Amino acid sequence: MGSSTLVPVLGQSGKPERYIAIRADITSKKKTEAKNEYMALHDALTGLPNRRFMAEKLNLAISRKENESGHGAVMLIDLDNFKEVNDMLGHGVGDELLMQTATRLSSILRKTDTVVRFGGDEFVLILNHLDAERDVAVKDVKNIGTSIQAELTVPYLLGGQQLEVTPSIGVALFNSEKDEPENLLKKADIALYAAKEAGRNQLTIFSPLLQDKALERALLVQDLRQAQDKDELILFYQPIIDSEKRIKGVEALLRWVHPIHGMVSPEKFIPLAEENGLIVPIGELVLEMACKQLAKWQHDDIQKTLTMAVNISVRQLNQPNFVEMVKRVVARTGIHASSLTLEITESIFQRDVNSAITKINSLREEGIKFSLDDFGTGYSSLTYLKQLPIDYLKIDKSFVNDILEDKSSAAIAVAIIALAKSLELKIVAEGIEDHQQLDWLLANGCDFFQGYLFSRPLHPNNLQLTLETKA
């Protein structure tokens, strides 16, 4: 490829007599320009169009809809647990997973659609030419979603091992009523959040109801940020009983007394606090309040041997200064370290288990105990369980609830008890609501018991009385 420039050679009259053509070869310049343009619009890892390219495509798709009937859709796809793959198997494997996902998505794409690497483990599909009837368009989108789920859940072969991944999908539909690309993406993101919340590996289509929920959540988070300063976070305590029916200790359970909504359940606000990191300062406050309360009870002769169990979220445990923070609180409040139990959940298996083990070990050296909570409900890994330096295993209340009626729950409870015994762990059963459940758990070798049968979680003022009368 070349470009030519003509230079006139003037005669004596001052008019051009001849022309000299100067030709320059600009092939490589053009190639470089094309390459730069391609790179600016494509993702380097997967080769897919990138966010910038998407903005152009989406604008085009939206403006096309102004003159034609039918729907289009923005589909936001996120790989569940991608972060764990990256953390546990390394970034090389994570990159390989993204490349293979890109290939798989491209292979099932219709000619009229575009797939984009949106960033991280998120991909966007722009679907054009969906039906004008919303119900039919929704059906089409769900069918496409089902093929994506089928394609992406086929096990990946990565770094010599098989890996199963599931996608969560959020969708926003659009038609001739003009919508901004940013707004559509926000809607798809709200739908994606709902898909994750519904248990992952789901497809959710945006609706105004989801938007209301997102707003409600955002307002709750805003309030939660201030709850700590406004003393709205308090602790209730639930007794833990031994086989002689004596109170061995209590578990601290967080309560949020919201000025408008009243008592907000931790099941509602703890996950929110985990998402945005608020759990870290809140968790420290919980530990401080629980240890202060225990110190107060330990001054009383009757409750000297009382133990305190405190829930610790995986995000707290992952903080680099977690060990120092716990030691500091124990020292400041003056409790016996051996009377403190930290309750962790199986979700630590999803992250860097080795670093968690190191932290647990250094706190156990101080005398602090560890308990694995909600056992059997999540990502139980028997290999890790063997390595985990813990003292107690808690049987989740969902099994306890069913042990008398459901043979498989009873079988799982028996297996958990046998497993705990073989690992020399003490077993705590939680969620006991009647005497038959208690008798079954006693007969099957549980060591400690917790549940409404003995007491609901109570405000310390009410609990002290209970402790005194039972002791």
Ligand SMILES: Nc1nc2c(ncn2[C@@H]2O[C@@H]3COP(=O)(O)O[C@H]4[C@@H](O)[C@H](n5cnc6c(=O)[nH]c(N)nc65)O[C@@H]4COP(=O)(O)O[C@H]3[C@H]2O)c(=O)[nH]1
């Ligand atoms: N149906 C039934 N339920 C019973 C019974 N006995 C106890 N419970 C409830 O079961 C939950 C036990 O706590 P968890 O498994 O640690 O589950 C806790 C824990 O995962 C989390 N949570 C609570 N406080 C904290 C905290 O301070 N930090 C962190 N990270 N999580 C917390 O919130 C979850 C829910 O707490 P709560 O609503 O207080 O719910 C508590 C308790 O009130 C019973 O006999 N029947």
